[in-house]
Amino acid sequence: MEHYRRHALKQRLYDTLFQVVALAGLLFAVMVLMWLLYTVFEDGIGRLNKQFLTSFPSRRAEEAGILAGMVGSVLVVLLTIVIAVPLGIGAAIYLEEYGRKNWFSRFIELNIANLAGVPSIVYGLLGLGLFVRWMQLDRSLIAGALTLSLLIMPVIIISAREALRSVPPGIREASFAMGATRWQTIWHHLLPISFPSILTGIILAVSRAIGETAPLITIGALTFVTFLPDDLRSPFTILPIQIFNWISRPQAAFHENAAAGIIVLLCITLLLNATAIYLRNRFSR
Amino acid sequence: MSYFKIETRNVSLYYGNTQALKNITLGVPENKVVAIIGPSGCGKSTYLRLFNRMNDMIDGVRVEGEVLLNGKNIYADGVRVEDVRKRVGMVFQKPNPFPKSIFENVAYGLRINGVTNKRYIEETVERALRQAALWDEVKDNLKKSALALSGGQQQRLCIARALAVEPSVILMDEPSSALDPISNAKIEELIWELKKKYTILIVTHNMQQAARVSDWTAFFYLGELIEYAETKDLFTNPRNEKTQNYITGRFG
Numbered sequence A: 001m002e003h004y005r006r007h008a009l010k011q012r013l014y015d016t017l018f019q020v021v022a023l024a025g026l027l028f029a030v031m032v033l034m035w036l037l038y039t040v041f042e043d044g045i046g047r048l049n050k051q052f053l054t055s056f057p058s059r060r061a062e063e064a065g066i067l068a069g070m071v072g073s074v075l076v077v078l079l080t081i082v083i084a085v086p087l088g089i090g091a092a093i094y095l096e097e098y099g100r101k102n103w104f105s106r107f108i109e110l111n112i113a114n115l116a117g118v119p120s121i122v123y124g125l126l127g128l129g130l131f132v133r134w135m136q137l138d139r140s141l142i143a144g145a146l147t148l149s150l151l152i153m154p155v156i157i158i159s160a161r162e163a164l165r166s167v168p169p170g171i172r173e174a175s176f177a178m179g180a181t182r183w184q185t186i187w188h189h190l191l192p193i194s195f196p197s198i199l200t201g202i203i204l205a206v207s208r209a210i211g212e213t214a215p216l217i218t219i220g221a222l223t224f225v226t227f228l229p230d231d232l233r234s235p236f237t238i239l240p241i242q243i244f245n246w247i248s249r250p251q252a253a254f255h256e257n258a259a260a261g262i263i264v265l266l267c268i269t270l271l272l273n274a275t276a277i278y279l280r281n282r283f284s285r
Numbered sequence B: 001m002s003y004f005k006i007e008t009r010n011v012s013l014y015y016g017n018t019q020a021l022k023n024i025t026l027g028v029p030e031n032k033v034v035a036i037i038g039p040s041g042c043g044k045s046t047y048l049r050l051f052n053r054m055n056d057m058i059d060g061v062r063v064e065g066e067v068l069l070n071g072k073n074i075y076a077d078g079v080r081v082e083d084v085r086k087r088v089g090m091v092f093q094k095p096n097p098f099p100k101s102i103f104e105n106v107a108y109g110l111r112i113n114g115v116t117n118k119r120y121i122e123e124t125v126e127r128a129l130r131q132a133a134l135w136d137e138v139k140d141n142l143k144k145s146a147l148a149l150s151g152g153q154q155q156r157l158c159i160a161r162a163l164a165v166e167p168s169v170i171l172m173d174e175p176s177s178a179l180d181p182i183s184n185a186k187i188e189e190l191i192w193e194l195k196k197k198y199t200i201l202i203v204t205h206n207m208q209q210a211a212r213v214s215d216w217t218a219f220f221y222l223g224e225l226i227e228y229a230e231t232k233d234l235f236t237n238p239r240n241e242k243t244q245n246y247i248t249g250r251f252g
């Protein structure tokens, strides 16, 4: 008896201890985040005005603005979505619904899973070699978007396959038994049913894309851009690069610009995610 | 022209290396109900799924022999599975309506056949729902999600969905085993009605049900067809000892 009592007491002690540690960890993470946000807002909120949002970079901090980076980031990400989402979902549909399950498909599967874990700078190098040099797209918007597309496609493929696989088998059976073709079954049932989960994967992937800096620096996105891209072949810059550029300058005024830029980046990320979550909730009745 | 609406001639089916059906020859005359009974795992569902080629979807399935619909082999080269399935409707053990409205569930068969005439679709949906004895219960809520229906209603909806494209044969795999007694009775009544227009092959674990709804009954055991006879004969006067043991509840 005595032994059991002591054992129970010990277990309860462990339990409490674990709770304390977990809570401390959580508080620490939240506090760091709050502190980060606080300092960013304190430094940057004063700079966040119309002039800042509508100006190009400049040698004088008070005349500089975020416009080029903002437009560049949004355009690159939109283009990336347009390229990577259909390709990613298409690949997932092929692998899940059409492809035979044999050693070759398992090999491809393994490769996609590995690609999702490759450091982003490697994609930058690939983009530089493939799109910028070989396809001679130069340091353009489209080269950047293609590079980011490669980067996020594995994530989209994996999550879309997962979503397709989780459609109840009864639905597939019912549709096929009615004489539907594979494509009709995919179009009328599998895609609508798995759409919310697919969207979740896309949200994660796109959130990653908008914050990625390394691959775009590698392919040569510029740091000082005083014009807006007018076609897919235009040079461009993106928010993180602009922010980094300002931070690395000695003058305090530029640091304020950087802080304001970070606020803009956060807002765009939140906006993108909010849109996606809204869409997801609308479609997942 | 064959006497039977659907039939199998010397059909064997293998899942990889295991044989699930052994040399089965059996025919269903037009406008008759044939019940398949037998212990679990004896190949009833497998046999049923021969007729709409749903076994094709499983990797490693091999079929030998002939499966005939209106005297034509549906496993012959050049036969499109989709065409077979449009003529042979199926109702599954677990109700499996699409997560769409009641209306869209029934209209699905028309939509995938490229029918766009709104009037025609509406009329067909109503006719099918009436045939499935569901119309009165749902006519005011056609836009409601099919998933909001009760299990028994869902199963009748699945029957309506199959009927909408006017197949000539209906396969039913234990269609009321997941339902309450009243829904069960409704489905049985329905089968009586449907027999006038359709040829029905039904799998059931419930021998009373087989006795009530079918004209002929086939007893399967370990992938073999043991006995096939008029229902009243099979239940009152089985010729094979295994059949006798099964229907008197000595095994299975």
Ligand SMILES: Nc1ncnc2c1ncn2[C@@H]1O[C@H](COP(=O)(O)OP(=O)(O)OP(=O)(O)O)[C@@H](O)[C@H]1O
Binding pocket: B015, B020, B038, B039, B040, B041, B042, B043, B044, B045, B046, B047, B058
């Ligand atoms: N997809 C499959 N792959 C491999 N073997 C299968 C598959 N489906 C069924 N079998 C095997 O084929 C045999 C017949 O199965 P079937 O589902 O036709 O039996 P059943 O008579 O319908 O049984 P129940 O009454 O339990 O529904 C069983 O031994 C089963 O293990």
Ligand SMILES: [Mg+2]
Binding pocket: B044, B045, B046, B173
């Ligand atoms: Mg079965």
